[in-house]
Amino acid sequence: MHISELAESFAATLPRAQRARLHQEYSAANAARWSNFPQSALGHRGRLGLRTGALTPEQWRAPNTLLAAATGTAPNRGYDKIQQHLDADDHLRAHGAGYGYGYGYGYGYGYGYGYGYGYGYGRGNFYVAFLGTPSEIGRWELQFGGHHLAVANTYADGALIGATPSFRGIEPFAGFEARDGVREPGRHMREALAALLAALSPAQSAAARLGRPHHDLLLGPGRDWAFPSRAEGIAGVELTAEQRTLLPAAIEEYVADVDDESAARILAGYARELDATHVAFTGSASLLRPGDYIRIDGPSVWVEFSMHDGIVLAEPHPHAVWRDKNTDYGGRGF
Structure with missing residues (x-):
């Protein structure tokens, strides 16, 4: 049906x-x-x-x-x-x-x-x-x-x-x-993102590091269409062949939450834009501590992952969002 x-x-x-x-x-x-x-x-x-x-x-x-x-x-x-x-x-x-x-x-x-x-x-x-x-x-x-x-x-x-x-x-x-x-519903997302950061050389990690802390998502609720005008971090074109496999794998942890056929189509579009897709982070590369933050910013794709103090329980927990710069809410077609 x-x-x-x-x-x-x-x-x-x-x-x-x-x-x-x-x-x-x-x-x-x-x-x-x-x-x-x-x-x-x-x-x-x-x-x-x-x-x-x-x-x-x-x-x-x-x-x-x-x-x-x-x-x-x-x-x-x-x-x-x-x-x-x-x-x-x-x-x-x-x-x-x-x-x-x-x-x-x-x-x-x-x-x-x-x-x-x-x-x-x-x-x-x-x-x-x-x-x-x-x-x-x-x-x-x-x-x-x-x-x-x-x-x-x-x-x-x-x-x-x-x-x-x-x-x-x-x-x-x-x-x-x-x-x-x-x-453990958040484990695989964190592991894919942390694997990408762990694969960076010291020089690449320095290029990817943001110069200011981020304590929450930039494009959480109420922040529609507020994408930064300039991408920060290290671009996909600067990654090695091995690192370039880890970048779409991290994106897939977000996109695979839609039906399989649509996810494959969306991922193929993001793959064509990989050279111009940037990775940036702040805090520790483990993505386990409050204040740890990573974003992937492409011509179309936008994903974020941000670690926070516990609210109900003591241990830290993440927030994560996937946005699309062209098709959020199906585009501006209301």
Whole structure:
């Protein structure tokens, strides 16, 4: 079935009031209503759509089928990674985030830190929305997100035309026990980026190092189309043949979160731009400590990874975002 048909099948399982929350206007303002915060920290500008906690176990099957079709099939990517994120938020709810009062603060860009009330964490506090009408004709967007997760897939005439902004944060970052074993949804992304930095020579590492610290993502929530006018760091054309294999491998850890066919097409486009794609970092090259930061900045691709102090738990955790300079939100076609 096509994505639009799966979306319609999900909507058909819902009573009228839930369908009304699921279907939202397709607009730039609504598309931008995503965040890394728990919903309880967002106030009146919270996420749109249907709260997953309102779904019965039977109703959950349809959005899971939809997400599985819209995202990658490989282990620790796409749909599997989303399920691990939901497990992580359940873990937070069970280990310190289930009680207390809520607050949040940011840096003026719509992102920052926040605690939630007891209902702020857990897989029941994610939201799914259809911006516009799912169809094989015209444009619409599938939104799915919650604390540390944002999926924003835009479709036009049945084809995926934009898979970003795509946000992935994770707390706990260290492995944690879930229903079916140990979960580590952020490990492979960090390892791919750290392997790229570890492969640089001292001179290349000096060229890639940013001259100022970065304490969060430059293009997190609320920072749409704010790409720097000049790329910093070391360019792909200056990398050795071996290093040039590590750069697309790191990018793939972000792009493989969309369906396999679309991911292959997007990665092929980024590969053609590899010479002009820059790598820059600050902090330690291990990407394990608060303040460690790396970005990959190409003619089209933009990815970031930023380590933070723990919020609910003690150990540090990452924020990561993938943007596309041409196809964020499907382009400027609202």
